[in-house]
Amino acid sequence: MTFDYDLFVIGGGSGGVRAARIAASEHGARVGLAEEYRMGGTCVIRGCVPKKLMVFASSYPAAMEDARAYGWDVIAAGFDWGTFRARLDTELDRLEAAYRGGLKSAGVTVYDSRATLTDPHTVALADGTTVTAKHILLATGGWPFVPDVPGAALALTSNEVFKLDRLPESVLVVGGGFIACEFACILNGLGVEVTQFYRGSQILRGFDDEARGHVAEQITAGGVNLMCGTDVVSMEKAAGGVLVKASDGTERVFGAVVYATGRKPNSKGLGLEALGVQLGRNGEVVVDGWSQTSVPSIYAVGDLTDRINLTPVAIREGHAFADTVFGGKPRQPDHDLVASAVFTQPCELGTVGMTEEEARAQGPIEVYATTFKPMRTAFAGRTHKVLMKLVVCARTRKVLGCHIVAPEAGEMIQLAGIAVKMGATKEDFDRTCAVHPTMAEELVTMRKPTRTA
Structure with missing residues (x-):
């Protein structure tokens, strides 16, 4: 059978775009992609990127207070939401254009349309057009869930x-x-x-x-x-x-x-049930380790599958799919020991590996933890404290988990994640010389466990 495309992707978010680009530019596949709203998906348009820019914007009042304690004559006249919002919109437009440009350069045909499935190889677009593809990748992400309460x-x-x-x-x-x-x-x-x-x-x-x-x-x-x-x-x-x-x-x-x-997988109205694509109890598309659904020609990546709902994970899933199906390099995405961050204020939470509770359930552990006032804000008279914590297997000495609550914890946990992913032991941490004066030096200077279990 002759198909219009080797691959058709439904969803223009991070996972879908990565899969489309790699399949087309690196593996020579004929690729089409449909996105009904804006290219870039949740992360770029209504998630990680605009949210982090808002985090930056919201941090300046505290920074200006600290600046005064350091001798700067700083006066904040007030926050202008309209000014920020206009610059935010401009930045999102720039990023969306970059996504579109990347797809165009890769040779991907983009359809600005909602798409549904009518059979395992046929996609129906909202304008009445139908296209066929040997393989179909679902990458429609998730959608905010609001409970059914009055009002x-x-x-x-x-x-x-x-x-x-x-x-x-x-x-x-x-x-x-x-x-x-x-x-x-x-x-x-x-x-x-x-x-x-x-x-x-x-x-x-x-x-x-x-x-x-x-x-x-x-x-x-x-x-x-x-x-x-x-x-x-x-x-x-x-x-x-x-x-x-x-x-x-x-x-x-x-x-x-x-x-x-919370967010739920965005699987409604795609025509999946009629085709026999298996869905989980929350509407997630059930896939195997290769991101393949119960219908062999249909795959799914990203939040739609409800595995690990993080943008970098979706990107890796999409890339692995393209390499496997079109590049002759079969590999499964690695979902083990994925670091993540929560961008709260005044302290972020960075984490990788097991929680203390998870590790304790698997065997004897040692916990190394310390809290202290960070130098920068303590000088300014602030009272908040940071937390540095390592969870260690008492038998193998491997660091099973690292948890940081501190300003810029997201930046710190990325590097700590490399050590944990490599299987570093507590002694490996101990042998690493501290960088002083920093908050992160506490990760390599905690010598005695605060508790064992």
Whole structure:
């Protein structure tokens, strides 16, 4: 059978674009790609990139306070959301153009259209066009989930925060995951009065308990009104914003309500069920180690598969797929020991490997941990502390996990991740000479365990 394309990709995010580019430019495949919104996907358009730029913007009030303590005569006249928003839009336009340019240079045909599947080799575009492909790659990512509570339509999600015309005076952020915590800190730093509801007992479920407790303390000390064990019962429109009735019996009007209660795989309406593509309980596309679905000609990568929902992981999955199917170099993406960061303020959380709780369940461990005031902000009179923590196997001496709560922890954990990935032992860390004076030197100077288990 003759096909229009060797590969057709549905979704123009990081994973799909990487797979398309590699298949076309490095392996000579005929590739088409459909994206219904903007090229770049969640990360570039409504996730990692604009969020990190907002993190930078929100950090300046504290930096200016510190500057005064260091002798600088600094006056902050106030934050202009409109100015920032305009520059943000310009930057996202630039990045989207770069994505499009990369695809064009690789020889990929781009369709600005929604696409669905009609059979294992046929894609139907929203304009009525149909194309065929020997292989189809699904890379449609995830979408914010808002629980079905009365008045849910009044809530914003992280998608809409980037497009606000103006910042509200007060906001309720609902959720306890990394997106909720990051936006609570961002908005707080930009001068918004922030309350955060989380129905669980502690934020950042799934992260190391000691580390997430430390983050919660820092968030609260930084000005966010964090309320765990609390959820929204209902919302209704009111003068000045949204009236929220909470599970603790309180009621309050907020200028806006932002739900960050997780994301679900964006698999609805693609025609997958009719083709026999297996879906999981949350709508994720089930794949094997080669990113292949239950239908042999159809593959999936990225958040749609709900394996590890991080942009660099999606990129690696897409690249491995292209090399395997079109490059004659079969390889599976490596999902082991993936480092990650949560960009909270005043301290970020960087983590790689096992939590203390996970490691303890597998055998005897030693825990090395220390908290201290970092030099830079301690001089300025700030009271927040950083946390450095290593989880070590008592038998093999391997460092099983590294957890850092500190300014720029995301930068530190990238390099610590290399050591953990290589299987470094605690003695390897100890043999490494410290870089002084730095926060990270504590990772190689902790000699005695704080506890064993």
